[in-house]
Amino acid sequence: MxxxxxxxxxxxxxxxxxxxxxxxxxxxxxxxxxxxxxxxxxxxxxxxxxxxxxxxxxxxxxxxxxxxxxxxxxxxxxxxxxxxxxxxxxxxxxxxxxxxxxxxxxxxxxxxxxxxxxxxxxxxxxxxxxxxxxxxxxxxxxxxxxxxxxxxxxxxxxxxRLVDWVLVPYSSDADGLWFTTKGLRRFGLLELQTQGVPDHLTRAWGAVLTGVARRLLRTWTDGLTGEEVPAFVQLPVLTTVTGHDIAVAYGNPEQHGATAPVLLRLELDPATDPEADSFLSLHPPAGNPGPPGRYFASACATLFSGIQPDVRYARRGDAMSKAVATARAGLPDVRARFLAGALPAETQLVVKYGLPGDDGPEFVWAAVTSWETPERLAGTSASDATNDPEVRIGAPVVVEATDVVDWALLGPTGVLEGGWTQAVLDSGDRPHP
Known part of the structure; x- marks a missing residue:
């Protein structure tokens, strides 16, 4: 340039x-x-x-x-x-x-x-x-x-597969988790970082950061196609990431699904120590209300299918009731695997449960953190609830097993197992309340 x-x-x-x-x-x-x-x-x-x-x-x-x-x-x-x-x-x-x-x-x-x-x-x-x-x-x-x-x-x-070349280490700080990439400098690009990520998004945000790396690396290399190496490449301040970006970065393009894009703001964070690395920091878009961690949690909810709130409920005998029955039948087994540490690597167990409301139940998702007794589990909310103002993304929740209508294992590219009710909703068979 x-x-x-x-x-x-x-x-x-x-x-x-x-x-x-x-x-x-x-x-x-x-x-x-x-x-x-x-x-x-x-x-x-x-x-x-x-x-x-x-x-x-x-x-x-x-x-x-x-x-x-x-x-x-x-x-x-x-x-x-x-x-x-x-x-x-x-x-x-x-x-x-x-x-x-x-x-x-x-x-x-x-x-x-x-x-x-x-x-x-x-x-x-x-x-x-x-x-x-x-x-x-x-x-x-x-x-x-x-x-x-x-x-x-x-x-x-x-x-x-970009994950074979770029690692995403993280550590805890006072505001949550601090994520960085380690591998983009192989290609000449500055490493990425995000601070203030909620603790329950460990796996999800690592996948998001890998997807952002894939998107930015493509823009970066497109700017280096000339015969002469330019002094600078211009990267967009506002960048997007989609489920497709994440899936391709993990080598699973056929699993990408049609997710809405998530908008993130890039900021150059130059190192003050000449021996240290400079970073490209990821932030919510300018003017976003609330703390950054809440935006990051909402971004994960957009990019990983199966964790959006849903206010529909099923009539007896339709596809949704069969989906709920299938999910509930699998709860004892998935709980046993969760307690034994036998779930697939890089997955997060989430459950969907109902909150009462004047217009019928509202179904929200929570990431499971502990499940000591079969009757009750603890987790962090993966959704903002309309019916209960205390149920917010990242907030701790206690869920009765009798209220659970679905569960899913979320991997870097979306739902790997479970999510039967979401499959019904996505298929278009959506019963009215």
Whole structure:
């Protein structure tokens, strides 16, 4: 963009780095058993051709270096951070026993494809595979077994799952949860952050942030398609995210559903410490009433189907009554799985229950936090109720099991199990009160 850069209230000029570097390690006991070129050649037919050819080309060019060093000469990797990002005891033990490390580095210009990342990960996985070892992604401080590293690389159409490249860590602060991304800088883009997220939205907001990352990354790379690397790319101050963005980021585009878009405001948050990272912060749109956490909870209710309030109730014998009966029959089993910690990973159990009102019951959803006795459960409201002013998004609630008419397991891309009444409503079979 250079001289054409416009500073307006509608766009944020985000600086573009001149080059990007990827670094991967393959720790091992002893020296490599197979030459790097031979190891990469063994991937023929197992990698999509664009990546396989790219890895071989970069390996033969000055853009990539592969060095074997005694592990003592490489800066020590922090085991506590490796553990926080998923390292197992076995992986840490293999790292402690390693005597040497193969260091794979690649450089490339910002833009798409991110050749430095794809090629370096492929080469490191090929080397690690020859010694039944691990790949360490230095940027993400993450262990990857070779098979997982290779699966994360693009298919024949160049598609990837963004969750294989961008992590979403979070921590607690005085105002709620603080979420950040870790991975967008691989592509030259600043990391995202959100503060003041309600505690019960741990999984949901992580998925939302991944969807926003997917949307912004597309805008970012579209701005880097010219022959020359621009000094800045302009990102919209007001960005949207949809269920489709989230589903594609998780590699499930067929599950996206037709959700309304959610509007979020971007703000550049430059670091005051030269050693620290700058962020793109996500906020509710300007003029939004109420605390940010309430807006974030409402955004999740929009993006994940099955948690909107509903004031309809069923007549005996229609599709809705069958849906309620099916849901109630499954309550003992889902409670047992919840208590045993046997629900699928990255899911949240929610229940729909009725609140009395002058015009009939109003059905709202709550995220389950505890369920000590079969008769009663505790949770946090996932909806604002019309009939009861104390039932607000994020507020604690106690629900009698006899009032429950439905339940669902929510994953990053929507309802994974349950939600029978919502399916009836979505099908158009909507009985009148």
């Amino acid at each position: 250079g001289d054409e850069l416009l500073i307006t209230d509608d766009f944020l000029p985000v600086p573009v780095p001149e080059t990007l570097t990827a670094t991967y390690l393959a720790p091992m006991r002893g020296l490599p058993r197979v030459a790097t070129r031979t190891a990469v050649t063994a991937l023929a037919g197992r990698l999509a051709e664009p990546v396989y050819g790219l890895a071989r080309q970069m390996l033969a060019s000055p853009l990539m270096s592969v060095d074997t060093r005694p592990i003592d000469e490489f800066p020590a990797l922090p085991p506590d951070l490796l553990t926080a990002f998923g390292a197992t005891r076995e992986q840490l033990a293999r790292l402690a026993q390693a005597t040497h490390v193969v260091v794979v580095r690649a450089e490339y210009r910002p833009g798409w494809p991110p050749a430095h990342e794809w090629a370096a990960r492929a080469v490191a996985a090929a080397v690690a595979e020859t010694v039944d070892g691990d790949v360490v992604d230095v940027f993400g401080l993450q262990f990857l077994d070779p098979a997982t590293a290779l699966r994360s690389l693009p298919d024949e159409q160049g598609r990837i």
